[in-house]
Amino acid sequence: MDALVGRLIPTDDLGPGAREAGVVDFIDNQLAGSFGRGERWYMKGPFADGLKTQGYQGEHPPAGLYRTAIAALDDHCRERFEGRTFAELQEDDQDAILSEIEDEELDFDGVSAAAFFAMLQDNTVEGFFCDPIYGGNRDMVGWRLVGFPGARYDYRDYLDHNGEPISIEPVGLTGRAAWNVD
Amino acid sequence: MFQSTARDTLTFRNNRSQTALPMRRWGSFLPGEGVGGGGVHWNGQTWRFLPSDFLAASHNIERYGPMRPGMTVQDYGVTYEELEPHYDRFEKLCGIGGKAGNLNGEIVEGGNPFEGPRSAEYPNPPMHMTFAQHRFEVATKELGLKPFPGPSANMTEPYVNPLGCQLAPCTYCGFCEKYGCGNYSKASAQTTILPVLMQKPNFTLKTLNEVFQVKLDSTGRRATSVLHVDQNGEEYEQPADLVILCAYQLSNTRLMMLSGIGAIYDPVTGKGLVGKNYCYQVMSGADVFFDDKYTNEFVGAGALGMCVDEYNGDNFDHSGLGFIGGGYISCWTTHNRPIERQRTPEGTPTWGSAWKKAVAENFLKSTNVGAHGGSMAYAGNHLDLDPTYGRPLMRMTFDFTPNDRAMSAFLTERVREIAERMGGREIKVSPREGPYDSMPYQTTHNTGGTIMGTSPADSVVNRYLQSWDVPNLFVMGAGVFPQNAGYNPTGTVAALAYWAADAIRSQYLRDPGPLVQA
Ligand SMILES: Cc1cc2nc3c(=O)[nH]c(=O)nc-3n(C[C@H](O)[C@H](O)[C@H](O)COP(=O)(O)OP(=O)(O)OC[C@H]3O[C@@H](n4cnc5c(N)ncnc54)[C@H](O)[C@@H]3O)c2cc1C
Numbered sequence: 115m116d117a118l119v120g121r122l123i124p125t126d127d128l129g130p131g132a133r134e135a136g137v138v139d140f141i142d143n144q145l146a147g148s149f150g151r152g153e154r155w156y157m158k159g160p161f162a163d164g165l166k167t168q169g170y171q172g173e174h175p176p177a178g179l180y181r182t183a184i185a186a187l188d189d190h191c192r193e194r195f196e197g198r199t200f201a202e203l204q205e206d207d208q209d210a211i212l213s214e215i216e217d218e219e220l221d222f223d224g225v226s227a228a229a230f231f232a233m234l235q236d237n238t239v240e241g242f243f244c245d246p247i248y249g250g251n252r253d254m255v256g257w258r259l260v261g262f263p264g265a266r267y268d269y270r271d272y273l274d275h276n277g278e279p280i281s282i283e284p285v286g287l288t289g290r291a292a293w294n295v296d
Numbered sequence: 297m298f299q300s301t302a303r304d305t306l307t308f309r310n311n312r313s314q315t316a317l318p319m320r321r322w323g324s325f326l327p328g329e330g331v332g333g334g335g336v337h338w339n340g341q342t343w344r345f346l347p348s349d350f351l352a353a354s355h356n357i358e359r360y361g362p363m364r365p366g367m368t369v370q371d372y373g374v375t376y377e378e379l380e381p382h383y384d385r386f387e388k389l390c391g392i393g394g395k396a397g398n399l400n401g402e403i404v405e406g407g408n409p410f411e412g413p414r415s416a417e418y419p420n421p422p423m424h425m426t427f428a429q430h431r432f433e434v435a436t437k438e439l440g441l442k443p444f445p446g447p448s449a450n451m452t453e454p455y456v457n458p459l460g461c462q463l464a465p466c467t468y469c470g471f472c473e474k475y476g477c478g479n480y481s482k483a484s485a486q487t488t489i490l491p492v493l494m495q496k497p498n499f500t501l502k503t504l505n506e507v508f509q510v511k512l513d514s515t516g517r518r519a520t521s522v523l524h525v526d527q528n529g530e531e532y533e534q535p536a537d538l539v540i541l542c543a544y545q546l547s548n549t550r551l552m553m554l555s556g557i558g559a560i561y562d563p564v565t566g567k568g569l570v571g572k573n574y575c576y577q578v579m580s581g582a583d584v585f586f587d588d589k590y591t592n593e594f595v596g597a598g599a600l601g602m603c604v605d606e607y608n609g610d611n612f613d614h615s616g617l618g619f620i621g622g623g624y625i626s627c628w629t630t631h632n633r634p635i636e637r638q639r640t641p642e643g644t645p646t647w648g649s650a651w652k653k654a655v656a657e658n659f660l661k662s663t664n665v666g667a668h669g670g671s672m673a674y675a676g677n678h679l680d681l682d683p684t685y686g687r688p689l690m691r692m693t694f695d696f697t698p699n700d701r702a703m704s705a706f707l708t709e710r711v712r713e714i715a716e717r718m719g720g721r722e723i724k725v726s727p728r729e730g731p732y733d734s735m736p737y738q739t740t741h742n743t744g745g746t747i748m749g750t751s752p753a754d755s756v757v758n759r760y761l762q763s764w765d766v767p768n769l770f771v772m773g774a775g776v777f778p779q780n781a782g783y784n785p786t787g788t789v790a791a792l793a794y795w796a797a798d799a800i801r802s803q804y805l806r807d808p809g810p811l812v813q814a
Contacts, residue, residue: 122647128656156301156320158685164317167310169735171317209648216646235647243634259652260659262594262634267479268467269595270424277427277589279660 115141115184117201121208122238130255132242140241140250141180150177170229183230186222187211246286253291257284264290297337297476298322299329303506306546307682308734310695312563316682318689323735325742326474327544331503332485334544334740335786339473339598339630340449340482342392343783344383344791346609347376347412352672352779355610356620364699368573368673369620370778373750373759374795376412382794383787384415390483391463393420393452395445408444410605420452424468428591428663428718429602431584432627435717441604446626447787448599449483459492470631472598482598505532508687510539510555512766519769538768538800538808541746542793545775546679549745550690553681558756558765560680563693569756571679573744574692575780578623578669578700580708580728582715583639586661589719593632593663601628607710608782609670619702623669623782625711634659642724665715667707669728670782671743672699679745695732704728741785746775748792751814758812760804761796767810770796 119132119141132138144150152175164171172179188199191211195203200211214220215227222230241250243257245265251257257264264284272280283290299322307316328334348355350372353363363369396417397407422445425433436443450466457463466481480487493499502524509523511533519539525531541548552570553560559568603626605611614620631637639662640654674697682691696704708727715723749755752764761776763769772793774785781788803811 123652124649126649126652128649128653131652152302154300154302154321156305156318158318160684162315162317165310165314167731167733167735168308168317168319169323170320212647238647239638240635256634259656260634262632262659265469265471266594267469269469270465270467272592272595273424273426273468275427275590275592275595276430277586277591279590280592280595 115180117203117208118212118234119238119241121205121212122235123242129259132238134252135242135255136250136252137238137241140244140248141237143249144237144240145177145180151175170233172226172229174225176233179225179230179233182225183222183227186225186227190220190222247288254284254286297328297330299327304689306550306690306692307685308692308694310693310731311676312693316691316693318685319734324733324738325740326737327546327740331490331501332476335484336476336486337474338449338482338484338786339628339784340390341599341601341628341784342387342390342447342449342483342787343624344411344414345376345781345783345788346410346611348610349670349781350375350379352621352781356614359610360614360620363620366674366676366697367699368675370573370673370747370749370754372778373748373755374792379788379791379795380412380415382791382798385794386787386790387447388419389457389459389488390449391420391451391455391457391488392418392447392449392483393422393445394418394447395422397444406444408603408605409442410608410611418447420455423448423450423452423466423597423600425602426592426595426600426629427589428584428593428627428629429600431663431718432602432665432714435714435719436602436604438717439713441606441714443602443604446599446601446603446628448597450477450597450599451481451483457488459489461488461491463487466597468595468597468600470594470596470633472596473630507543507551508554510541510551510557510766510769512555512557516556517766519766536768538770538804540770540772542772545742545745545773546690548771548773548775549679550681552746552756552771553690554688557763557769561678562680563675563678566675569747569754571745572756573673573747573778574677574679574694575671575673575743575777576694576732577739577741577780578671578696578704578728579666579738580669580704580711580726581664581666582708582711582723582725583641583662583664584715584718584720584723585639585641585658586719587721590660591629591663592660593629596629596631598630599628600630601626603627604714607667607707617702617706619699619706621670621672621699621703621782623667623703623707625665625667625707625714627663627665629663632659639664639724641722662720663718665711665718667704667711668782668784669700669704669707671780672697673744673779674699692734696728701728739784741774741780743774743777743780743785746771746773747778748776749778750812758810760799760811761792762799762804762811764810764814768808770800772796
C-alpha cells in the first residue's frame, strides 16, 4: 500500500505526497471499519460481470477487494520480475504496471484490476485531502499543497476577493497547530 | 443523509438488450434519507419552469411539427399561470434570494427576461457574486446574452418566513450541497416548516420507518392503509382515509408497483403507465483555468451563481436544429472541497507527479461553466420491477436519447463560447458523450414514472396529482413530470405539491372522490 499510494501522489520537489500525508493509515482505518465491510453497499447476489456504466459489481466489499487485488498484483509482479513484489520494483516499473492497469491492458484472476485501481485512486485522494481527524492529510499537507483553508465557518469578509489570493491558515475540525498552546 | 444501498437500491441497464445489475452503491444520483430528505443536502438552486415547459408537446408540435419517432413527450395538464401563486408561496416559505425578470408581464432589468410572469419580486435579494461570476457576466454580455443571478435558497439576509421560522444569513462556507446547513441558512423542511408542524396536536412524525406497501380494499379502488417497518424489523399497519406518497420519485414509483396500483409500463406493447417516461438531466460543461487570477472557490455557496437562459426550453428558435428543449447555462461557485474537485487542464495524467503539480497549480485558479439540460421522454427509457433480487428492486432502463444528445451538443458549444471569453489561459470542455453512466455524479433530478396528465389513458395521476385508479391516493414529487425541463426540479416539485394540497383542502376534503372525471 505504501508503494502504491506513493506512486499515485509521489513525494517530489513540490513537497510531501501520500506517504507523508498518512494515506496508508487513513485507508487502513477505513478498511477496518464499516466502509471496508461495505456496510452501506448492496452486496446481495447474484453477482455478474457488469458493464462500465453499471459500476462496481464485484463480490468483495472494499477490504476484500484490496486484499485479493494486492495479492494478485504481487503474484503478477513476481512472475514478471523474477520473484519481486510490487513494493520491491523500481519506480519506473511500478508506474508502468499502474498505467497498464489503468488502461485495462492488465487484469488479475478472480478480481477486477480496474475496479481496484479506481477505488485505490479515490481512497488515496480522500486520504490526502480529508480532514486530519480521519488520520490522513497529516499536518494538512494536502490542503497546504493546493491552498484549501479547511472547514471554516464564515467567508463573508472575503466575498470581494476579486481574483486576488486569500492568505489564511487552514483549519481542521479539531483546530490547527497554532491553537495548541502548551 | 443519503439512502443506504445496503437496504435498498435499484438495478440499472442502458437498454433492454442488457442485463440490469444492482447499483451496489449510489453514483449518478444520491437519494436523500431521513427527515427532510434531499432537501437537507440540496444546493438550493430554486427555479420555476417556463410556461412552455408545461406544454412541451402541444407548444412544440404547433411550432415545429410532429415529435420525432419514439418520443413520448406530453403536456403536464397544468399551466404555469395556475402554478404561479404556488411558486410564489414556496419562494416565500424558503426565503429565496433572486432578481425578478418579469413582474406581472413587465420585463425587469437584471433578472431573467425569459421567465414566466411573476406576481411578486423574490422575498430576498440575490446572492453576493464573486470573481468567477463577474467574469461570466462580462463574457455573456459580450455575447449579447442577459445574465442574471441564480435563484437561491441560501439566505442572503436574515429572514422570517410567513410561518414565523427564522433563517440566518449564509456565510458562504462552501459546505452546502451534499451537507446539511448547521447555520439555519438553507431552506429545508427542518428550517422552514417542521418546527411549525411539530406544534400541531394532530401532527405525528414517525422517523426511521420505511413504508413498503399501500394496501387497497377488495375493489382495488380505495387505499385503506400503509404498511411500514421500523429499524427492528417490526411491521405496522397505519389505517388511512387519504394517502399521499412523498417518498421521492424513485420510491414513489416503486411503491406504486409493489402495491399493484395501476399497470406497469411495458415499452414493447406500449401498455401500462407506471414507470413510463423516466427522464433525467443532461449535464455538460467547461472548466476555465486562469494564470494570474484566483477564483478562490472555497468561498462559495450551494446556489451562488450567475446564469443565462437564452438556450433553455423554447426561448430560442429550434428550426432545423433537430431537437427540442434546452437548458440554462451558469457559473456556480458552490465549493472547492479538494476530495471532490481536482480540476486539471486537458492532457494531464490522472495520477503521479504531473497530476499533483497540475492540481496544485489550478486548484485556486479555476472555475466552471455548466449547461443544465432538460431531458425529453422516449418510449425506451422506463422503470419497472426486477424479479432477480429478493423483494423486487426497481429496474431502471435509461440512456441519453437522440434529442438529448443533439440538445447537449448544441448547449455545450454555447458553453464553450462563454468559457472562452472569460479571460482564462485555457478551457477544458466536457461534453456529454457515450452511454449514460450510472456512476459519476450528475444530478439527483430523476423524473417520471408516475406522470401527470389530462387522461387516464396516458397518465398515472390527474392534474391535481391524484391517482386515476385510487382517488384517495395522491403522489407528489418529480415523478409526476411527464418529461424534465432544463432546470433543477425542486421549485416545481414544491409548487405542484402546494397546488395539489390546495385542491385537497378546498375540493377533495369537502367531497372525497375523483377531482377530474375520466
Ligand atoms: C447533492 C444534491 C443537490 C441538489 N441540489 C438541488 C438544487 O440545487 N435545486 C433543486 O431544485 N434540487 C436539488 N436537488 C434535488 C432535490 O434534493 C430533490 O428534488 C428534492 O429533495 C425532492 O423532494 P422530494 O420531497 O420529492 O423527495 P426527498 O427530498 O428525497 O424526500 C423523500 C423522503 O421520503 C423518505 N422515503 C423514501 N422512501 C421511503 C419509504 N419507502 N418509506 C418512508 N419514507 C421514505 C426519504 O427518507 C425522504 O425523507 C439536489 C439533490 C442532491 C442530492
